[in-house]
Amino acid sequence: MGLFFRERRGPAWKHGWTEQTLASVSAPPLPLLAIFGIIILLLTLSSYINYRLQMQQSMMQLKLFLLILPLLLILAAQLIWYFRLGMRRSFIWP
DSSP, X not given: OTTTSOOOOOHHHHXXXXXXXXXXXXXXXXXXXXXXXXXXXXXXXXXXXXXXXXXXXXXXXXXXXXXXXXHHHHHHHHHHXXXXXXXXXXXXXX
């Protein structure tokens, strides 16, 4: 029957309820904190190793791209030069 008839609860009840809840909260046990700390440390190391591996692969790809880039620019310049001057020569000297 208590579900249908609500009691009036004022601010004193709310203040007492929160105060009681905060008073009953305690820190977790130290071994549990140590286990969570070890787990977080291992996960961090694992992701750091993967990060370093990915970074090394990216650096190698960047170095390879920078090695090939001058060759690609020379090839592009030659193609542009050939098509621009080649078309003009064909119109000037049939």
